[in-house]
Each structure stands twice: as C-alpha cells, then as structure tokens.
Amino acid sequence: MFFFNHFMRIIMHVDLDAFFAAVEERRKPELKGRPVVVGADPKEGRGRGVVSTANYESRRYGIRSGMPIARAYRLCPNAVFLPVDFAEYERVSDKVMRILRNYAEKFEQVSVDEAFLDVSGRTKDFDEAKKIGEKIQREVMEKEGLSCSIGIGPNKLVAKIASRHEKPGGITVVESKRVKAFLSRLKPSELWGIGPKTEAGLAELGIKTVGELAEADPQMLLEKFGSLGPQYRLMAQGIDESPVAEEWEVKSVGREHTFEKDVEEPEVVYAALNKLASRVCGELEETGFWYKTITIKIRFHDFETHTHSKSLPRSTGECRFLEEVGAELLGPFLGGKKIRLIGLRASGLVPAAGQEKLA
DNA sequence: TCTGGGGTCCTAGGACCC
DNA sequence: TCTGGGGTCCTAGGACCC
Numbered sequence: 001m002f003f004f005n006h007f008m009r010i011i012m013h014v015d016l017d018a019f020f021a022a023v024e025e026r027r028k029p030e031l032k033g034r035p036v037v038v039g040a041d042p043k044e045g046r047g048r049g050v051v052s053t054a055n056y057e058s059r060r061y062g063i064r065s066g067m068p069i070a071r072a073y074r075l076c077p078n079a080v081f082l083p084v085d086f087a088e089y090e091r092v093s094d095k096v097m098r099i100l101r102n103y104a105e106k107f108e109q110v111s112v113d114e115a116f117l118d119v120s121g122r123t124k125d126f127d128e129a130k131k132i133g134e135k136i137q138r139e140v141m142e143k144e145g146l147s148c149s150i151g152i153g154p155n156k157l158v159a160k161i162a163s164r165h166e167k168p169g170g171i172t173v174v175e176s177k178r179v180k181a182f183l184s185r186l187k188p189s190e191l192w193g194i195g196p197k198t199e200a201g202l203a204e205l206g207i208k209t210v211g212e213l214a215e216a217d218p219q220m221l222l223e224k225f226g227s228l229g230p231q232y233r234l235m236a237q238g239i240d241e242s243p244v245a246e247e248w249e250v251k252s253v254g255r256e257h258t259f260e261k262d263v264e265e266p267e268v269v270y271a272a273l274n275k276l277a278s279r280v281c282g283e284l285e286e287t288g289f290w291y292k293t294i295t296i297k298i299r300f301h302d303f304e305t306h307t308h309s310k311s312l313p314r315s316t317g318e319c320r321f322l323e324e325v326g327a328e329l330l331g332p333f334l335g336g337k338k339i340r341l342i343g344l345r346a347s348g349l350v351p352a353a354g355q356e357k358l359a
Numbered sequence: 360t361c362t363g364g365g366g367t368c369c370t371a372g373g374a375c376c377c
Numbered sequence: 378t379c380t381g382g383g384g385t386c387c388t389a390g391g392a393c394c395c
Contacts, residue, residue, distance in 0.1 A: 048362085066362090111395050195392060197392060198392075307390070
C-alpha cells in the first residue's frame with residue numbers, strides 16, 4: 001500500500017444543527033422560538049421511546065437526544081412533542097447533500113444529517129477552506145433554511161470533533177500544528193468509537209483525557225482492549241489516514257419493534273414477526289438484494305437481549321424464509337419471560353442482479 | 360431516568376477443509 | 378497415537394454511532 005503522505009489533506013465535516021427539529025420548524029413556522037422535541041409519543045409521561053432530536057430551546061430544560069421521552073416530558077411538559085417523519089427528513093437531506101457535493105472532490109454522506117468533504121484539491125490552505133465553509137453555510141441557509149456547523153481539519157477524525165466545537169452555526173478550523181493541543185483536554189469518549197464502556201476501562205488504567213491516552217503505554221492498551229487499544233492511541237494523537245469514501249455497500253437490512261406493553265402471548269409475537277418480515281422483504285426488493293442469513297433479536301422485559309441467527313444453504317430472494325426461519329428461531333424464546341422487543345434482520349446481502357442468472 | 364430503531368464493526372470458539 | 382497451520386464460514390454477544 002502506498003499513501004501520498006506528503007500531500008496535506010483538508011477535510012471538512014458538515015453537521016446539520018438539530019436537524020429533525022429544524023425541518024419541523026421549517027414547515028411549521030409557528031414553532032419558532034418554542035421548545036420542540038422530535039421522538040416517541042410522550043403519552044403524558046408514560047411513553048416508552050426516546051428523544052430523537054431536541055431543538056436548542058428544549059435543551060435549555062435539560063432535554064437531550066437519546067433521553068427517555070417520559071423524562072423529557074417531565075422536564076418540560078409544555079414542549080411541542082412531534083413524531084419522527086423520517087421520509088420528510090430524507091427528502092430535505094437529499095437536497096442539502098446535493099448542495100454539499102458540489103463543493104468537494106470527494107464526498108461521503110455519513111448519515112441523514114452529516115457529511116465529509118475532501119476539499120484538498122480546491123483550496124490552497126485552511127483559510128481558504130474556511131471561506132468555502134462560510135459559503136456552504138450561506139447556501140444551505142438560503143436554499144433550505146437550515147443551519148449547519150462545520151469542522152475543518154487535516155483528517156476526518158479532527159474535522160468531525162471540530163464541527164461539534166461551536167454548535168450551532170459555527171466553523172472551527174484545526175490546523176495540523178494545533179491538533180495535539182486541540183485534542184489533549186478532551187474526554188476519551190469524544191473520540192469516534194470510544195463510548196462509556198471503553199472510557200470506564202481507560203479510567204481503570206488511570207487515563208482520563210485524550211492527552212493521557214496519546215502518551216499511554218501501547219502494550220498496556222493492547223492487553224486491556226486487544227487490537228483496538230493501539231488504534232485508540234493513534235486516534236488520541238490525531239492520526240487518521242482514512243479516506244473520504246464515495247460509497248459503501250449495504251451489509252444488512254433489519255426492522256425491529258418495541259411493544260407498547262411487554263407481551264407473553266406467542267400469537268402476538270408471531271404476528272409482529274410477520275409484519276417485520278414483510279417490511280424487511282419490501283426493503284430488500286426495493287434495494288435489489290438477495291440475502292443468506294436471518295437473525296432475530298429478542299429483548300425481555302428486564303432488557304436482557306438475545307440474538308439467534310441461521311444461514312440458508314445459499315442466498316435467496318424469496319421472502320418466505322424470513323418468516324419461516326424467523327419463526328423457527330423465535331420458538332425457544334417464547335413461553336418464558338415477557339417480551340419487550342422483537343427484531344428481524346437479513347444479512348449476507350448480494351445484488352439480486354446476477355443471482356437470478358445463477359438460480 | 361428506565362432505556363427507539365436503523366445500522367457497522369469486532370471478538371471468539373467451533374466446524375470444516377486442505 | 379499424544380495431535381500443525383491457515384483460511385473461511387457460522388453463530389452469539391457486545392460496543393458503538395446517529
């Protein structure tokens with residue numbers, strides 16, 4: 001493998017601010033200035049889901065994404081609670097992404113509200129990149145009425161962390177020579193791929209900041225975290241050579257459902273499974289994939305979660321196996337504890353085109 | 360506080376093959 | 378008869394991200 005390491009990259013990360021809530025405010029101007037929470041139905045504090053997006057007004061009450069919706073309701077019962085309209089967010093997202101794509105040589109959409117732009121060949125330095133960032137913010141605001149935050153750095157890792165730095169609506173530039181100082185005071189969980197568990201594991205080693213992680217003994221990290229350990233250390237040093245990848249392939253398609261109340265009747269669970277199977281099937285047909293492996297997921301009332309999977313002898317485009325094999329895998333879980341969630345996933349995907357010829 | 364739904368990637372043991 | 382080594386697939390679980 002040969003990398004052009006002498007070539008300094010300039011990478012931009014664009015993150016739409018409170019995206020779901022911003023789209024709702026855009027189509028219902030009367031929401032402007034009010035606390036808006038997009039997510040599950042709060043049901044007067046008895047709802048089961050979580051907050052998807054809280055706008056900045058509702059964040060003043062302590063509401064955050066990922067928080068149980070019932071808790072959000074208690075924090076601010078007068079907030080406007082709206083259901084997630086993913087189809088609409090996707091339509092708006094597509095328009096924004098088309099704008100962003102124009103500014104980059106290489107473009108990678110990370111999720112519905114985030115993208116990386118490699119602008120190395122279109123700018124001579126970070127100052128010029130910042131001007132491009134400002135132009136992007138103006139265009140997204142004028143054409144779609146949405147605010148975005150931008151981070152600019154020598155790689156994806158730094159750009160991504162930088163974009164969070166001055167939310168909402170800011171631009172943060174971190175040049176190579178400032179990377180070390182910029183990262184060193186952060187908590188490890190602010191790095192991509194380090195969550196609460198890993199952060200706790202690092203704390204056991206006496207590592208509380210990214211700066212300390214960057215200096216840590218690689219052997220010690222290897223023993224504690226396996227091959228991931230040394231990678232954490234590289235991240236902490238701000239090293240990331242991963243390219244802005246134009247496209248990546250879908251690996252699996254799944255759907256899951258949390259029951260309003262935990263259930264014990266097998267018929268109810270089987271009925272839910274069949275519904276999931278037809279939704280997964282629809283998605284596979286729409287995207288043109290055959291599948292090989294079926295995985296079901298069960299979560300009991302106490303949150304204990306299991307998966308069971310089975311691979312077919314060869315890949316297939318026939319949906320009936322989702323239901324049949326799914327039901328077979330589900331059997332052993334029924335008749336015991338009450339069930340909170342059921343999920344169904346198809347993996348081992350191959351494009352349908354080409355398979356039909358072999359079949 | 361009582362935890363959604365869509366995903367990806369990694370680990371690890373065992374089967375199986377050469 | 379005292380037990381190789383590499384590769385790949387399958388399965389279950391877990392951490393993590395948005």
